[in-house]
Amino acid sequence: MSFFVQHYDPYGGRNGGPPKEVRRLLQARAAIITEHSRLDDGWTVWAGRRNRRLQLDVFLSEKPASSGLKLDGDWWYADLNLGADHFSELPVGPQVGLRLVSTIEAVLVALSHTVDDPPPTALKRTKREIEWLAAGGVDPGPGAVPQLRVHRARCAMSVERFWGLIAATSDNETGALLLSSEEADKFTARMRLLVDDLDSSDHMTAAEVAMGWVSDDVWENVRASVVSLGRDAYEQVRTTPAALTELITATDAFEGGESDRGEGLLYLHGTD
Known part of the structure; x- marks a missing residue:
């Protein structure tokens, strides 16, 4: 435990x-x-x-x-x-x-x-x-x-459906933010798997170059924000950790506020 x-x-x-x-x-x-x-x-x-x-x-x-x-x-x-x-x-x-x-x-x-x-x-x-x-x-x-x-969701959402929902999520009334609780569980299960794949020392170092010291909760939200930017951005960061430094610097999704949907998608509860 x-x-x-x-x-x-x-x-x-x-x-x-x-x-x-x-x-x-x-x-x-x-x-x-x-x-x-x-x-x-x-x-x-x-x-x-x-x-x-x-x-x-x-x-x-x-x-x-x-x-x-x-x-x-x-x-x-x-x-x-x-x-x-x-x-x-x-x-x-x-x-x-x-x-x-x-x-x-x-x-x-x-x-x-x-x-x-x-x-x-x-x-x-x-x-x-x-x-x-x-x-x-x-x-x-x-x-x-x-x-x-x-x-009670026991399995993660399919990769193709997950990225399709990410692409369709532009505000609080679109894409993943319209899922039922059951589907939201499958969505967040997939998101957790993707976030975990960015949890390497090289990725952490790249984040610290852009942000300075990164706490555990901030680090989780940073990785969730990468996922929220879509499949292309995610795959680039996954395969090239150093790309995370420029992405954080150039993208307002890492500054909090309305443009940062990473944390909300990571803890998605569904509409019912």
Whole structure:
């Protein structure tokens, strides 16, 4: 099982968002959860049944998108989208880790009612968290747990249909943005495969030449933006990573705003 925490900073460093210390604690706690899940008998048994695995990505943002669960081959992929203020009222310390654990457990309980062969629903606490609770600390609980949409698409959209939809997508009422939820799942499954094919050290270096340091979430959006530009641009970047530098510099699709459809297509939810 794998956990990954990302933090989008809508505040631009201004006061109001979760402190950097909170983000670091969340990432550290996520790493501990991953390690425990690999060793825990319950998770090991579940992972061996039908060869299931679960990857849970936790996103913090000002206006979170809907959270979703998707089955792709032998992997369940879950996006847990939380508001940026989900942890901000907590002081830096064990409470942050406990809130993350409680939130994930609440989500896993919800998943156990919606999927076949459900995963375990309990996670271990760290020694520091247990000691803090034993000394009288109060578990802050999960807070507001978002509802998860379960996507049951098991296969990616055909390559030809995918690129045809990309070519037809010019605004919010055309192409891929008109797909049903079932078709959107197949579309995003294909998009994930294409984005992964751009995840090489050479591609990252080319992006950093144009943009400077690139965070994990920005890097994912950059690759999604390449896909959104169409098949020709994608194939050029895929085969010639250095071409990404000029593409980023010369194309406003990488500057955010209405012209950048990459992120929206990567997390396409469908019209129903």
